[in-house]
Amino acid sequence: MTGDAEQRPCFITTPIYYVNDRPHIGHAYTSLAADVLARWRRLEGRPVFFLTGTDEHGQKVEKAARDAGMDPQAFCDQVSRHFRDLTATMALSVDDFIRTTEPRHKVACAALWDELVRRGEIYLGDYEGWYAVRDEAFYGPDELTERDGVKYAPSGAPVEWVREPSYFFRLSAWGERLLAFYEANPDFILPAGRRNEVIAFVKSGLGDLSVSRTSFRWGVPVPGDDAHVMYVWLDALTNYITAAGYPTDSARFATWWPAELHFVGKDILRFHAIYWPAFLMAAGLAPPGRVFAHGWWTNEGQKISKSLGNVIDPVRLVEEFGLDPVRYFLLREVPFGQDGDFSRAALVARNNGELANALGNLANRTLSLIQRNCDATLPGPAVRGASDATLGALVDGLAATVGGHLERQEFHLALDVVLAAVREANGYVTVEQPWALKKTDPVRMAAVLRILHDALRAFATVLQPFMPGSMAKLLDQLGVPEEARGLGALATPLPGGLALPPPEPLFRKIEAPAA
Ligand code: MSP
Numbered sequence: 001m002t003g004d005a006e007q008r009p010c011f012i013t014t015p016i017y018y019v020n021d022r023p024h025i026g027h028a029y030t031s032l033a034a035d036v037l038a039r040w041r042r043l044e045g046r047p048v049f050f051l052t053g054t055d056e057h058g059q060k061v062e063k064a065a066r067d068a069g070m071d072p073q074a075f076c077d078q079v080s081r082h083f084r085d086l087t088a089t090m091a092l093s094v095d096d097f098i099r100t101t102e103p104r105h106k107v108a109c110a111a112l113w114d115e116l117v118r119r120g121e122i123y124l125g126d127y128e129g130w131y132a133v134r135d136e137a138f139y140g141p142d143e144l145t146e147r148d149g150v151k152y153a154p155s156g157a158p159v160e161w162v163r164e165p166s167y168f169f170r171l172s173a174w175g176e177r178l179l180a181f182y183e184a185n186p187d188f189i190l191p192a193g194r195r196n197e198v199i200a201f202v203k204s205g206l207g208d209l210s211v212s213r214t215s216f217r218w219g220v221p222v223p224g225d226d227a228h229v230m231y232v233w234l235d236a237l238t239n240y241i242t243a244a245g246y247p248t249d250s251a252r253f254a255t256w257w258p259a260e261l262h263f264v265g266k267d268i269l270r271f272h273a274i275y276w277p278a279f280l281m282a283a284g285l286a287p288p289g290r291v292f293a294h295g296w297w298t299n300e301g302q303k304i305s306k307s308l309g310n311v312i313d314p315v316r317l318v319e320e321f322g323l324d325p326v327r328y329f330l331l332r333e334v335p336f337g338q339d340g341d342f343s344r345a346a347l348v349a350r351n352n353g354e355l356a357n358a359l360g361n362l363a364n365r366t367l368s369l370i371q372r373n374c375d376a377t378l379p380g381p382a383v384r385g386a387s388d389a390t391l392g393a394l395v396d397g398l399a400a401t402v403g404g405h406l407e408r409q410e411f412h413l414a415l416d417v418v419l420a421a422v423r424e425a426n427g428y429v430t431v432e433q434p435w436a437l438k439k440t441d442p443v444r445m446a447a448v449l450r451i452l453h454d455a456l457r458a459f460a461t462v463l464q465p466f467m468p469g470s471m472a473k474l475l476d477q478l479g480v481p482e483e484a485r486g487l488g489a490l491a492t493p494l495p496g497g498l499a500l501p502p503p504e505p506l507f508r509k510i511e512a513p514a515a
Contacts, residue, residue, distance in 0.1 A: 009047040011259040012038045016055040019079035020064035023086045028314035034263040035092045039465035043487045049256050051243045053098030054080040058232030059133045062218035098243045108242035109220045121282040127166035127210040132157035136232045167212040174278040175206045189273050191337035194293045198273045237276045259288040269293040292409045295339035324467035325351040331411040348510045355507040358422045366452040367503035379446035380496025391428045394421040395458045399487045402462045425455045470506045
């Protein structure tokens with residue numbers, strides 16, 4: 001990779017998760033997608049700052065602490081730890097883990113607030129309206145539905161009537177500028193369908209936004225007016241600039257901000273695609289490069305919820321199936337951006353068919369033949385003939401094709417392309433029958449095995465972000481040195497004569513779960 005664009009630093013974020021409850025599959029999913037992109041960027045040789053963390057203020061967390069009979073800070077410490085542990089369980093290559101109760105973050109919130117006040121973007125008034133604690137969000141009367149005398153937000157969360165003094169952000173003044181911004185940056189919101197929803201919402205007219213509360217205390221105090229704490233979404237969104245160095249480290253901030261990409265679920269798109277760029281522009285700061293809103297997982301066809309008791313614990317899933325099959329499945333099964341259903345049978349089928357059979361067997365067959373028939377040493381680079389052309393072209397173009405999909409967060413298509421190439425390679429083995437060539441044409445046998453080795457190297461290299469553990473193992477077995485595992489190194493063939501270790505199975509077949 002050459003040129004300035006390719007060296008541009010990349011700041012990639014996950015949402016910061018509420019500490020009202022333990023992590024579940026949905027949290028693991030968003031963080032996993034962000035991790036794959038962060039790892040891909042590193043393979044491209046770009047500087048990466050990958051951030052995750054926990055959102056610890058607000059009424060919802062305060063209530064969860066009270067229900068647990070704990071002091072809010074002690075409660076946050078305890079639950080935040082589970083999210084931090086999840087980064088190890090899922091092998092998330094995070095560079096920082098931010099907690100909104102940290103002093104650095106309170107400093108950033110106060111600085112952003114002061115800047116907004118200084119620019120006349122915040123004023124004091126009275127808020128009267130509907131609020132859903134579960135969403136930590138305000139709703140207009142026309143957005144609500146009523147059942148048995150209780151009003152509900154579109155998310156299904158019950159709302160309550162709130163009336164209290166409040167500071168307001170002049171969001172109403174930002175509608176036109178937001179629309180101009182979306183227009184000038186057509187890929188700011190992905191997928192495109194979600195972008196249209198956001199634009200329609202902004203076009204329907206934005207009111208000013210209440211950005212402080214007085215009826216509880218668990219939040220960042222408003223500078224100069226201790227009766228108020230900041231609205232938890234203003235506090236939470238600010239985490240992204242806190243971690244990038246705002247306002248204390250301007251050199252660091254200049255390096256990482258604006259973020260390349262905020263990964264979020266579709267539930268919190270409005271906050272990221274409307275409020276956040278408005279806050280930033282109002283404070284004279286650049287909006288992020290992109291917000292990608294992915295879809296929602298259900299569990300065996302049912303909505304995932306604590307009350308249904310069907311929450312999927314990512315830690316148990318990894319214990320049961322192994323990390324890489326879980327990582328692979330989550331990004332392979334469902335087009336990124338769409339809703340999807342988690343099913344154990346589907347995970348087992350993907351693992352057995354695509355990992356253990358297609359990829360695992362290809363590696364095992366190829367490497368075993370090199371062990372047995374080539375004295376466990378890598379044949380020299382092969383001159384390709386006509387029958388090698390199809391596979392050769394797929395392999396040569398693989399990193400660029402996969403990279404093209406990852407530019408648009410099409411993880412499922414990236415994996416599709418790799419799997420198609422793996423299948424092509426398996427077909428090539430069947431046609432070429434390298435085991436039969438040992439006696440008849442050992443030179444051709446060496447060429448075929450070398451072509452397969454080159455293919456496996458390319459597969460393993462581009463799959464590292466998805467399955468870091470097993471692909472490191474495969475690259476070890478292929479004899480690829482650490483320093484030759486980036487995308488740029490793929491253009492340089494490995495020298496022939498390299499001693500290769502005996503292969504070991506990469507993936508195990510899993511028994512199909514009882515129906
Ligand atoms: N604290 C806010 C985010 C603040 S970001 C500045 C929040 N936290 S959360 O704990 O509720 O996490 C929400 C995110 O978790 C969703 O946006 C999504 O990324 C992920 N998911 C939670 N449940 C999910 C599914 N069932 N399916 C997929 N992802 C889901 O909102």
